[in-house]
Amino acid sequence: MARARxxxxxxxxxxxxxxxxxxxxxxxxxxGSLARYPLASLMTVAVVAFAxxxxxxxxxxxxxIERAAKQWERLDTLSVFLEIGIxxxxxxxxxxxxxxxxxxxxxxxISPQQGLDELSRQLGLEPVDDLLADNPLPWVLEVTLAAGxxxxxxxxxxxxxxxxxxxxVDLRWLERLDAMTDVLGQLAWLLAVLLAAGVAVVIxxxxxxxxxxxxxxxxxxxLVGATAAFIRRPFLYSGLWYGLLGGLLAWAMIAAGLMAxxxxxxxxxxxxxxxxxxxxxxxxxxxxxxxxxxxxxLLGAWLAVSQHLRRIDP
Amino acid sequence: xxxxxxxxxxxxxxxHALNDISFELGRGEMAFLTGxxxxxxxxxxxxxxxxxxxSRGQVLFEGRNVGKLARRQIPYLRRRIGVIFQDHRxxxxxxxxDNVALPLMIAGVSFGDIKRRVRxxxxxxxxxxxxxxxxxxxxxxxxxxxxxxxxxxxxxxxLLADEPTGxxxxxxxxxxxxxxxxLNQSGVTVLIASHDLELIKRLGQxxxxxxxxxIVDDVGRRGGPGSGDSDG
Ligand SMILES: Nc1ncnc2c1ncn2[C@@H]1O[C@H](COP(=O)(O)OP(=O)(O)O)[C@@H](O)[C@H]1O
Ligand SMILES: [Mg+2]
Numbered sequence: 001m002a003r004a005r006x007x008x009x010x011x012x013x014x015x016x017x018x019x020x021x022x023x024x025x026x027x028x029x030x031x032g033s034l035a036r037y038p039l040a041s042l043m044t045v046a047v048v049a050f051a052x053x054x055x056x057x058x059x060x061x062x063x064x065i066e067r068a069a070k071q072w073e074r075l076d077t078l079s080v081f082l083e084i085g086i087x088x089x090x091x092x093x094x095x096x097x098x099x100x101x102x103x104x105x106x107x108x109x110i111s112p113q114q115g116l117d118e119l120s121r122q123l124g125l126e127p128v129d130d131l132l133a134d135n136p137l138p139w140v141l142e143v144t145l146a147a148g149x150x151x152x153x154x155x156x157x158x159x160x161x162x163x164x165x166x167x168x169v170d171l172r173w174l175e176r177l178d179a180m181t182d183v184l185g186q187l188a189w190l191l192a193v194l195l196a197a198g199v200a201v202v203i204x205x206x207x208x209x210x211x212x213x214x215x216x217x218x219x220x221x222x223l224v225g226a227t228a229a230f231i232r233r234p235f236l237y238s239g240l241w242y243g244l245l246g247g248l249l250a251w252a253m254i255a256a257g258l259m260a261x262x263x264x265x266x267x268x269x270x271x272x273x274x275x276x277x278x279x280x281x282x283x284x285x286x287x288x289x290x291x292x293x294x295x296x297x298l299l300g301a302w303l304a305v306s307q308h309l310r311r312i313d314p
Numbered sequence: 315x316x317x318x319x320x321x322x323x324x325x326x327x328x329x330h331a332l333n334d335i336s337f338e339l340g341r342g343e344m345a346f347l348t349g350x351x352x353x354x355x356x357x358x359x360x361x362x363x364x365x366x367x368x369s370r371g372q373v374l375f376e377g378r379n380v381g382k383l384a385r386r387q388i389p390y391l392r393r394r395i396g397v398i399f400q401d402h403r404x405x406x407x408x409x410x411x412d413n414v415a416l417p418l419m420i421a422g423v424s425f426g427d428i429k430r431r432v433r434x435x436x437x438x439x440x441x442x443x444x445x446x447x448x449x450x451x452x453x454x455x456x457x458x459x460x461x462x463x464x465x466x467x468x469x470x471x472x473l474l475a476d477e478p479t480g481x482x483x484x485x486x487x488x489x490x491x492x493x494x495x496x497l498n499q500s501g502v503t504v505l506i507a508s509h510d511l512e513l514i515k516r517l518g519q520x521x522x523x524x525x526x527x528x529i530v531d532d533v534g535r536r537g538g539p540g541s542g543d544s545d546g
Contacts, residue, residue: 025422220403220416223399227420
């Protein structure tokens with residue numbers, strides 16, 4: 001029993017414990033090389049952090065704008081102008097019928113008289129009754145939409161009704177905003193892909209310089225019997241660290257930015273009489289950004305080391 | 315253990331370093347490789363550890379043709395051969411302890427064992443008090459001895475040494491050769507390149523003489539007293 005353990009220890013090359021020890025060695029070695037040039041390492045991490053933070057910030061901004069736009073949409077109403085000839089009971093019937101539609105949250109009928117009053121108040125005139133013998137305004141139904149309604153379909157359905165003259169929507173700016181956030185959303189993805197490649201290149205380049213500086217060490221390790229995997233591993237760990245630290249720093253930058261913006265945004269919300277709050281990134285997004293950064297760091301390191309080791313193969 | 319069969323080595327650039335070399339070194343045997351500078355001693359040693367590949371012929375190690383070895387098998391071959399390099403090949407930014415420990419770290423030996431064995435190896439070469447130093451702080455002879463400690467630390471069955479006494483004074487050289495003899499007596503196959511003929515003669519081991527890439531003499535083969543090489 002004791003003898004068997006002794007042989008295993010002496011070989012040392014097999015078994016989980018030897019594997020663990022070799023990995024621990026690589027891990028320490030990689031941390032050592034990061035600490036050896038702290039300023040250079042910090043700069044690499046910072047560049048990676050900026051590359052990760054940029055698309056993340058864009059994504060966050062769009063996310064918040066989209067959420068705000070949804071709120072504005074819901075608050076908006078359609079003005080449904082009815083036919084001139086309709087009478088009060090007809091209006092009531094239509095009002096109660098529309099109220100039963102699931103897409104409709106509320107229906108608020110405005111009589112021609114009310115409309116005229118409102119108009120004259122807005123124009124700052126005396127009541128215009130006296131000026132106009134006949135009120136030319138139609139009945140109007142102010143229709144508030146339920147959340148998540150397909151607005152276009154609802155408008156079509158309203159217009160199909162014979163008592164409806166026209167439906168007034170002034171939401172084109174919202175549609176434009178929608179289209180714009182869509183475009184910017186695509187841009188965020190494109191940016192994320194480009195900058196992920198950038199992360200791999202930046203880290204790969206840092207690792208390449210590290211390999212060059214440690215060329216002698218690599219050769220000696222190979223001379224005393226280190227496998228290519230063993231030689232490669234500390235550099236892969238380094239790439240992983242750069243990516244991971246860069247990702248975490250990006251997250252910290254975003255969190256700091258959100259904190260700095262919280263006050264001004266709250267004040268902006270107050271002027272609208274609405275509580276507005278910036279939402280941070282979803283946990284899944286954070287995990288994807290930090291994990292992706294680490295992964296691309298690893299990829300960059302792998303490419304740099306493999307290419308370089310092949311060239312200096314002793 | 316080691317067998318050369320009609321081996322030639324031509325470096326890119328046209329230098330014929332070795333020319334049609336054939337010899338055998340049995341398991342547990344000890345031999346010296348001698349010859350003028352540029353005769354091809356270092357090249358011959360490099361071919362064994364696959365630091366260079368032969369241009370023609372075969373080098374067999376434990377019966378296997380090392381030239382046919384897959385790239386990923388090379389590290390395992392090198393672990394079975396301890397090499398003491400003429401130019402030391404120390405890592406100047408690592409302490410003596412870590413330099414000597416390198417083969418064990420590569421093998422994944424536990425830290426406690428590494429510590430014990432490195433200390434023992436450094437003690438053997440008389441450098442135990444220098445374990446915390448960096449190689450550039452040491453003299454050439456001391457660096458050479460660190461190299462020896464590193465070469466024997468993983469207890470390889472074969473030890474190759476390229477001019478191990480090149481930088482040592484006679485007393486230290488003799489001491490070192492004693493170390494090699496002891497290792498050989500414990501079963502290690504030893505091949506030493508050296509042009510220190512005085513020392514070689516005194517030890518009475520087998521001597522291979524190289525000249526211009528050819529073996530011109532093979533004296534005292536297999537345990538012979540070797541005192542009779544006065545005619546060579
Ligand atoms: N890497 C190399 N490239 C080209 N020529 C070399 C190389 N290494 C050694 N040589 C040449 O091969 C010959 C033998 O060298 P070497 O084996 O170092 O001899 P020794 O160790 O006996 O002095 C010399 O002429 C030397 O110049
Ligand atoms: Mg030489």
